Amino acid sequence: xxxxxxLWALVAVLGLGFATAExxxxxxxxxxxxxxxxxxxxYAQGIEDYCSWANDTGYVxxxxxxxxxxxxxxxxxxxxxxxxxAVDRGDPVFLxxxxxxxxxxxxxxxxxxxxxxxxxxxxxxxxxxxxDYVFLPIASYSEQVIAVLEYIAKxxxxxxxxMAIHPSPFxxxxxxDAKKAAAELxxxxxxxxxxxxxxxxxATLKRFENKGVQYIVYQNVAGPVANMIKDAKRLGLKIKHxxxxxxxxxxxxxxxxxxxxxxxxxTAYYMPHEDNAAAKFVKELGAKYGRPADAIESVHYPSGMLxxxxxxxxxxxxxxxxxxxxxxxxxxxxxxxNWANKLAVGPVTYSKDxxxxxxxxxxxxxxxxxxxxxxxxxxxxxxxxxHYGK
Amino acid sequence: xxxxxxxxxxxxxxGSIYALAALGxxxxxxxxxxxxxxxxxxxxxxxxxxxxxxxxxxxSVWVAALLALGFTAIVGYFTERVFLKPLVGQPIISVxxxxxxxxxxxxxxxxxxxxxxxxxxxxxxLPEGGVSxxxxxxxxxQLLAVAFTGVFLAAFxxxxxxxxxxxxxxxVADDQxxxxxxxxxxxxxxxxxxxxxxxxxxxxxLIVGAISGLNLEGLVGIGLKVFPVVILGGLDSIPGAVxxxxxxxxxxxxxxxxLDAYIPGGGTGDVFPFFVLLLVLWFKPHGLFGTEEIERV
Numbered sequence: 047x048x049x050x051x052x053l054w055a056l057v058a059v060l061g062l063g064f065a066t067a068e069x070x071x072x073x074x075x076x077x078x079x080x081x082x083x084x085x086x087x088x089y090a091q092g093i094e095d096y097c098s099w100a101n102d103t104g105y106v107x108x109x110x111x112x113x114x115x116x117x118x119x120x121x122x123x124x125x126x127x128x129x130x131x132a133v134d135r136g137d138p139v140f141l142x143x144x145x146x147x148x149x150x151x152x153x154x155x156x157x158x159x160x161x162x163x164x165x166x167x168x169x170x171x172x173x174x175x176x177x178d179y180v181f182l183p184i185a186s187y188s189e190q191v192i193a194v195l196e197y198i199a200k201x202x203x204x205x206x207x208x209m210a211i212h213p214s215p216f217x218x219x220x221x222x223d224a225k226k227a228a229a230e231l232x233x234x235x236x237x238x239x240x241x242x243x244x245x246x247x248x249a250t251l252k253r254f255e256n257k258g259v260q261y262i263v264y265q266n267v268a269g270p271v272a273n274m275i276k277d278a279k280r281l282g283l284k285i286k287h288x289x290x291x292x293x294x295x296x297x298x299x300x301x302x303x304x305x306x307x308x309x310x311x312x313t314a315y316y317m318p319h320e321d322n323a324a325a326k327f328v329k330e331l332g333a334k335y336g337r338p339a340d341a342i343e344s345v346h347y348p349s350g351m352l353x354x355x356x357x358x359x360x361x362x363x364x365x366x367x368x369x370x371x372x373x374x375x376x377x378x379x380x381x382x383x384n385w386a387n388k389l390a391v392g393p394v395t396y397s398k399d400x401x402x403x404x405x406x407x408x409x410x411x412x413x414x415x416x417x418x419x420x421x422x423x424x425x426x427x428x429x430x431x432x433h434y435g436k
Numbered sequence: 437x438x439x440x441x442x443x444x445x446x447x448x449x450x451g452s453i454y455a456l457a458a459l460g461x462x463x464x465x466x467x468x469x470x471x472x473x474x475x476x477x478x479x480x481x482x483x484x485x486x487x488x489x490x491x492x493x494x495x496s497v498w499v500a501a502l503l504a505l506g507f508t509a510i511v512g513y514f515t516e517r518v519f520l521k522p523l524v525g526q527p528i529i530s531v532x533x534x535x536x537x538x539x540x541x542x543x544x545x546x547x548x549x550x551x552x553x554x555x556x557x558x559x560x561x562l563p564e565g566g567v568s569x570x571x572x573x574x575x576x577x578q579l580l581a582v583a584f585t586g587v588f589l590a591a592f593x594x595x596x597x598x599x600x601x602x603x604x605x606x607x608v609a610d611d612q613x614x615x616x617x618x619x620x621x622x623x624x625x626x627x628x629x630x631x632x633x634x635x636x637x638x639x640x641x642l643i644v645g646a647i648s649g650l651n652l653e654g655l656v657g658i659g660l661k662v663f664p665v666v667i668l669g670g671l672d673s674i675p676g677a678v679x680x681x682x683x684x685x686x687x688x689x690x691x692x693x694x695l696d697a698y699i700p701g702g703g704t705g706d707v708f709p710f711f712v713l714l715l716v717l718w719f720k721p722h723g724l725f726g727t728e729e730i731e732r733v
Contacts, residue, residue: 078553079547079552079553080653081653083552083553083554083652083653084553084554084555084651086553087553087554213701213703237697237702238700238701238702239696239701239702239703240701240702240703241702241703242703242706243648243651243653243654243657244648244688244705245450245453245644245647245648245658246446246449246450246578246647246689248442248443248446248689248693249443249446249689249690249692249693249696249705250692250693250696250702252439252442252443252693253692253693253696253697256439268555269555269648269649269651269654272555272648272649273647273648273649276575280565280566280573280575281442281573282568282573297555300555300556300557300649301555301557301649303557303560304564340554
């Protein structure tokens with residue numbers, strides 16, 4: 047009798063052991079407060095909600111994701127501390143944020159061999175050296191800017207273009223590639239102006255006007271861009287405006303109002319107001335997890351979801367291959383990834399030589415307070431030629 | 437010529453905003469010799485209060501602005517009562533450290549509200565567009581900035597020259613001990629200076645919000661812009677804050693307009709005013725209108 051109860055107890059314990067899901071930690075370190083937190087806040091919420099969705103739906107059988115979004119206040123020292131903590135804990139993948147933080151951590155990421163997925167699309171993140179473990183979710187800033195230059199060359203051949211960039215590595219990232227691409231496209235980059243957030247851009251805009259600039263291409267964040275396009279409207283300038291992923295989006299429309307009309311924006315994400323599966327998914331998750339409208343409408347919310355989605359998908363692949371969930375198995379899975387995700391305009395594909403997830407982009411135009419796609423998803427024809435020489 | 441005039445006018449407008457932001461800083465220094473490192477956060481509190489009142493209660497921005505001015509003045513008053521009053525007579529470095537701490541506390545408190553992260557826009561309360569004359573264009577929010585600066589300058593001019601409290605504040609700034617012996621309540625003067633500083637900071641926050649939207653980092657950043665302004669104009673001079681603000685604004689614009697084209701990447705507008713500031717301080721160490729203090733040893 048005693049043996050029978052012991053046997054039942056053993057079975058119960060083993061059963062519980064098998065039934066308990068394996069906890070897998072995924073940490074994100076980014077700016078929930080401080081500079082760029084206008085983007086970071088929603089990016090973090092996207093990560094949290096995608097993880098919750100994966101847990102609620104049992105997306106990876108036998109795995110419970112514990113996703114932590116840490117506020118590093120845009121401070122690289124805090125990012126480093128968070129990354130070290132994640133590495134010490136044995137996290138299989140790390141979600142990063144800023145350009146500075148990613149560029150600074152690259153040698154350490156290479157040393158510890160933990161896959162790193164940043165919110166910064168700086169091409170330097172995945173260029174040698176120390177580039178084996180960094181994976182961009184979507185096409186780089188360089189590719190985004192070249193894509194918009196290709197569009198400009200099509201609609202306004204021989205156009206004169208000025209670039210207005212953030213005074214940081216983030217802003218300067220695409221400049222050299224853009225200059226080379228412009229030469230190939232027969233358009234002229236007449237000036238590259240670094241612009242921090244200011245109250246008045248009259249001087250810069252009048253100078254651009256005097257040089258005959260027809261388009262300003264922004265590699266910046268929405269705040270300064272909004273001020274500049276409002277000033278351009280006030281001054282009655284006929285200059286058109288275009289920008290890369292972080293320059294545009296609903297934030298720009300909210301800040302610039304009517305002045306944003308006609309703004310050309312390049313991104314790889316679907317917009318929540320579109321009538322497609324991506325928008326439906328984003329809205330469903332936002333509603334399910336109680337996010338306010340401004341979060342759901344922000345492009346940074348699905349951006350965070352995609353980053354978390356890539357990490358979770360890689361873990362799912364590793365698990366399906368019967369491997370132990372670890373940085374090594376997650377890395378191997380990432381290199382084989384071909385994920386037809388719901389959030390971006392193309393699949394997330396990686397290989398040993400390609401660390402860009404979504405290669406396709408769309409150009410959208412602000413029309414009556416909404417960004418409307420004016421192109422089908424496409425890949426830049428020139429990026430590889432000007433950046434890699436092939 | 438119209439290019440130069442446009443740059444000049446834009447510089448004066450931007451300088452007026454700097455001057456408005458700097459007024460509160462000068463008021464506190466003038467009354468109590470305290471350098472307030474939390475001034476940018478007062479600007480943010482004023483701006484976000486107006487935004488919160490206008491959007492959540494559905495009141496007009498003008499009413500919300502009045503409430504924000506009053507609220508920020510009260511915050512300034514109680515800040516002095518609670519945090520600064522116990523430090524009267526303590527070393528100035530202690531007081532400065534407290535204002536740095538206050539900046540962190542206010543920043544943290546704002547982050548507890550929905551306004552800590554993100555970009556916000558005040559509801560439209562001014563007509564679209566602006567005024568154009570002789571090829572020069574100025575938007576309505578920019579005109580409002582100039583008007584606010586003029587009104588506050590006139591009001592404080594009258595206040596310090598004509599009102600009993602204003603004269604008491606000047607007396608306290610001149611000699612605290614002598615003022616106390618004549619029956620002036622130094623504590624009251626200090627608290628009123630902080631309240632007035634809160635008022636002007638809120639006004640600056642509203643203008644910045646109307647021009648460039650509301651973002652905590654941006655608003656606090658305007659608070660930092662006042663340092664070159666008040667050092668150039670003189671830490672204890674209200675006309676100095678206005679003149680300093682306008683000089684910095686004009687130099688920024690002229691440098692951006694004429695020098696950026698020759699410097700790769702540009703950005704001279706952010707740097708050039710500091711070169712001029714250094715030159716001025718070489719000859720006038722107390723700023724253009726600051727009180728020269730001579731210590732005999």
